[in-house]
Amino acid sequence: MIEFTRQVGNRIGLHLRAAGEFVKVAAQFSSEVRVYHGEKYANGKSILGLASLAAARGAQVRIEIEGADEADARKAIEALFDAKFYED
Amino acid sequence: MSRNKTAKSNGGANGAVRARPELERRGISASPGIVIGTAFVRNGDRVSVPRNTIDGADVDVEIQRFARALSDTVRELRALKHDIATRMGEDHARIFDAHLLILADVTLMDDTSAVIRADRLNAAAAFEKVMNRFIATIGSIEDAYLKERTIDIQDVKKRVLRTLLGVATTISARPTEPSVVVAHDLSPSDTAQFDRGTVVAYATDLGGRTSHTAIIARSQGIPAVLGLENLVEHVETGDTVIVDGNAGVVIVNPRPATIEQYRQEIDRVRALEEQLLLLTAYPAQTLDGRQFALCANLDAANEVDSVIDHGGQGVGLFRTEYYFISQDYLPGEEEQYKVYRQVVEKMGDKPVVIRTLDVGGDKIASYLHRVPELNPFMGWRGIRFCLTRKDIFKTQLRAIYRASAHGRVKIMFPMISQIEEILRAKEICAEVRDELARDRYKFDESVPLGIMVETPSAVALADQFAREVEFFSIGTNDLIQYTMAVDRGNSKIAHLYQHLHPSIVRLLRLIATAAHRNRVHLSVCGEMAGDLLAVPILVGLGIDEFSVSPNVIPEVKRAIRSMTFDECRSLVRRVSRLRTTAEIEAEIEAFVKAHTPVSTASGGTRS
Numbered sequence: 001m002i003e004f005t006r007q008v009g010n011r012i013g014l015h016l017r018a019a020g021e022f023v024k025v026a027a028q029f030s031s032e033v034r035v036y037h038g039e040k041y042a043n044g045k046s047i048l049g050l051a052s053l054a055a056a057r058g059a060q061v062r063i064e065i066e067g068a069d070e071a072d073a074r075k076a077i078e079a080l081f082d083a084k085f086y087e088d
Numbered sequence: 089m090s091r092n093k094t095a096k097s098n099g100g101a102n103g104a105v106r107a108r109p110e111l112e113r114r115g116i117s118a119s120p121g122i123v124i125g126t127a128f129v130r131n132g133d134r135v136s137v138p139r140n141t142i143d144g145a146d147v148d149v150e151i152q153r154f155a156r157a158l159s160d161t162v163r164e165l166r167a168l169k170h171d172i173a174t175r176m177g178e179d180h181a182r183i184f185d186a187h188l189l190i191l192a193d194v195t196l197m198d199d200t201s202a203v204i205r206a207d208r209l210n211a212a213a214a215f216e217k218v219m220n221r222f223i224a225t226i227g228s229i230e231d232a233y234l235k236e237r238t239i240d241i242q243d244v245k246k247r248v249l250r251t252l253l254g255v256a257t258t259i260s261a262r263p264t265e266p267s268v269v270v271a272h273d274l275s276p277s278d279t280a281q282f283d284r285g286t287v288v289a290y291a292t293d294l295g296g297r298t299s300h301t302a303i304i305a306r307s308q309g310i311p312a313v314l315g316l317e318n319l320v321e322h323v324e325t326g327d328t329v330i331v332d333g334n335a336g337v338v339i340v341n342p343r344p345a346t347i348e349q350y351r352q353e354i355d356r357v358r359a360l361e362e363q364l365l366l367l368t369a370y371p372a373q374t375l376d377g378r379q380f381a382l383c384a385n386l387d388a389a390n391e392v393d394s395v396i397d398h399g400g401q402g403v404g405l406f407r408t409e410y411y412f413i414s415q416d417y418l419p420g421e422e423e424q425y426k427v428y429r430q431v432v433e434k435m436g437d438k439p440v441v442i443r444t445l446d447v448g449g450d451k452i453a454s455y456l457h458r459v460p461e462l463n464p465f466m467g468w469r470g471i472r473f474c475l476t477r478k479d480i481f482k483t484q485l486r487a488i489y490r491a492s493a494h495g496r497v498k499i500m501f502p503m504i505s506q507i508e509e510i511l512r513a514k515e516i517c518a519e520v521r522d523e524l525a526r527d528r529y530k531f532d533e534s535v536p537l538g539i540m541v542e543t544p545s546a547v548a549l550a551d552q553f554a555r556e557v558e559f560f561s562i563g564t565n566d567l568i569q570y571t572m573a574v575d576r577g578n579s580k581i582a583h584l585y586q587h588l589h590p591s592i593v594r595l596l597r598l599i600a601t602a603a604h605r606n607r608v609h610l611s612v613c614g615e616m617a618g619d620l621l622a623v624p625i626l627v628g629l630g631i632d633e634f635s636v637s638p639n640v641i642p643e644v645k646r647a648i649r650s651m652t653f654d655e656c657r658s659l660v661r662r663v664s665r666l667r668t669t670a671e672i673e674a675e676i677e678a679f680v681k682a683h684t685p686v687s688t689a690s691g692g693t694r695s
Contacts, residue, residue, distance in 0.1 A: 011420050012417050012418070012420075015417060016186055016226075016240060016241075017186060020185065020186055020189045023189055023193075024189070043194065043195060045193075045194055046193050046194055046195040047186075047189045047190055047192075047193050048190060048193050048195055048196070048222045048226075048241070049193075049195055051222075051226050052222060052225045052226055054229040054230075
């Protein structure tokens with residue numbers, strides 16, 4: 001299992017559209033993806049779950065990835081954060 | 089524009105099919121214009137979900153039923169998306185991407201199955217419960233940027249429920265020939281489906297001037313009457329319908345005499361418009377040579393062409409809140425800058441008055457106002473909102489100042505009632521200018537600052553305010569509402585809302601005097617400025633500028649060109665001594681009759 005923390009760096013935070021981008025990436029991998037924000041947790045392949053996290057701009061989210069392709073999944077998800085969810 | 093398919097058997101021989109009686113309904117005038125057309129009823133918006141306890145043995149069947157409904161909905165939505173992409177372009181189809189992702193969400197299947205199993209609920213009720221939980225969670229997020237309009241999730245919920253319940257799927261139904269679209273309510277994904285040109289008017293049960301449908305209708309230049317409560321129950325596809333967006337009236341199954349009457353009205357307006365457009369090149373000037381600036385009110389950036397077409401000499405009021413309300417989230421500085429810049433550049437050397445965010449009252453962006461107010465018009469709106477949300481205010485001011493590098497911008501603050509508010513707003517503007525200069529942005533350092541005069545308090549203190557700003561704009565709609573203590577949306581008392589009430593005339597004189605003494609530019613941007621009966625009074629008060637809906641500009645211009653400033657001044661003196669609205673209106677009517685060419689007086693925008 002891989003675990004890492006990222007800051008939500010896009011302008012408006014993890015809203016429905018950004019959550020959609022996240023899901024599109026996570027769904028390409030067979031690994032399980034879990035996203036934690038404060039007390040809340042969401043399946044990284046659920047757009048509604050991610051949007052319910054209320055992770056605003058600047059929020060720290062912890063991401064756990066577990067599965068055969070976890071290393072590749074991490075790379076892709078980190079790239080998405082780097083690109084600020086293709087938003088700005 | 090008038091579509092008339094009145095081949096319906098109104099005179100249907102032998103009385104075999106009795107024509108249904110004419111029905112007139114009053115709603116909210118959301119976009120002007122009159123159309124006689126054929127109804128296209130889009131129903132199925134309201135889905136009532138039955139709630140049954142199911143047998144333990146049926147749990148798996150119910151779960152399978154739900155899985156099938158989900159995949160059916162996905163198929164339907166993909167087809168719809170493809171259809172819209174080919175007919176209207178990829179941009180319009182993008183609205184469905186989020187919907188498809190929601191439908192594909194594994195938690196929908198997992199959670200709904202769990203609820204079906206645990207609560208022994210039928211699939212529709214279980215699914216509704218799951219969706220409502222997400223809608224409540226996401227809808228209650230406090231971060232202004234994050235708080236979504238949950239409309240996309242609601243939309244998906246409705247689609248799946250309709251499929252599950254076998255409610256006639258009307259979602260992909262759309263008119264194929266020019267029609268009046270009648271519906272309970274329309275979501276952005278609904279209106280995106282309609283081909284341009286097939287919708288000649290909108291009439292919906294829900295919605296108001298600020299709703300999505302209203303904004304779309306105005307930007308497409310087609311009439312809309314909303315807030316009709318339960319009109320949809322009284323109309324069938326194919327019925328003849330008259331939509332009068334000027335008066336906010338819809339008539340279903342009109343009698344031949346009514347149709348004839350409206351047809352004449354349409355012809356009259358069209359003839360007048362053609363004639364009036366010829367005036368575009370002439371100034372708004374009285375017979376004795378006093379000139380007025382005739383500007384336009386703007387709700388959306390794409391309406392700016394209409395301002396130019398109608399001969400507007402500037403934008404007297406750009407209501408930026410509609411732009412905010414039509415977004416899912418708070419637009420940032422860059423996005424706002426692009427919108428303001430577009431308007432400013434298009435207007436060239438003509439002035440553009442940008443009013444800072446006036447949310448609150450009836451204009452609610454769901455991501456900004458979380459807690460409903462008991463008395464929103466007396467509440468957290470206009471400048472009051474902006475001064476407590478300085479982050480939002482400064483972002484907007486930065487965007488406006490940056491747009492000022494591309495033309496002539498003025499900034500106006502709404503809902504001012506206290507001197508402290510304008511002092512604070514000016515301080516924040518100075519901060520913004522300093523920051524922009526430090527960041528080396530180009531902008532106009534002397535952008536004129538002004539206020540809306542729309543509270544009785546601002547009128548009483550007009551002389552004080554006049555020393556602090558460079559211009560006033562009288563917002564007559566709110567000023568009258570606050571002065572007369574009348575909500576004109578309330579049909580029991582709406583008649584008390586009067587442009588020409590003696591108290592209003594008196595307040596206008598107070599404002600004009602304060603403005604003139606302090607050399608403050610004076611504009612009137614409320615609906616009163618487009619009321620042809622009020623025009624001679626406003627001329628006589630010596631205001632500098634009228635700001636009205638673009639399509640009213642030519643008529644106001646023609647009225648101004650038919651009178652003299654001197655006569656209007658003495659008219660103001662005469663009516664100032666009168667005690668009732670009726671007396672004042674009679675006095676002005678006599679004046680107008682003596683000065684204006686026939687038939688113009690009835691074509692105003694009186695409400």
